[in-house]
Amino acid sequence: MATREDLHSGALDLVRPDLELRWACLLWPVLQDGTEARRALAGLRLSNATASGAAAVIDAARDLVEANNDEQSTARQLLHRNRHALGSASELLNAYKQPPSASLLSAIDQILVVEGDKEFQVPLDGHEVAELVGGEGPLVGEMLDRLMEHRVQYGPMSKEEALAMIQEWRNTS
Secondary structure, three states, rough: OHHHHHHHHHHHHHHHOHHHHHHHHOOOOOOOOOOHHHHHHHHHOOOHHHHHHHHHHHHHHHHHOOOOOOOEEEEEHHHHHHHHHHHHHHHHHHHHOOOHHHHHHHHHHHHHHHHOOOOOOOOOOOHHHHHHHOOOHHHHHHHHHHHHHHHHHHHHOOOHHHHHHHHHHHHHO
């Protein structure tokens, strides 16, 4: 029977030689929180970039483990929060024999094919939203956040749809 140490050392051999991924792989059995991992790595005097990268892999791996369905909205949320670290996170989980759900990975791949692999964006910028709401400030940020939440939940929207949504929100507020 393999011990925890055997699994741990074996896992490190199963990931590619990427510094951030390797640190994430070393920390995964004891720290499954990116903030704590970042703090631990900073304490070891690693660069901020390396500590942040390893923390992002750990957070993405935790999100993949905790995802409880394979719906497109879940796949979009994972992509929105962890786009750059999902591949490394999947590699880490496979090394520890905790592979992510195949149907979830398929849903993520489908989103990438249909919607593209660029960061999610909304069709309006802050200036356009400010004009619509009649000013600047927290309301503009709130409206942009609402548009992004809708984008992540339901997929891409046209500029006309975004304009109509803001007008509707203004009318109901």
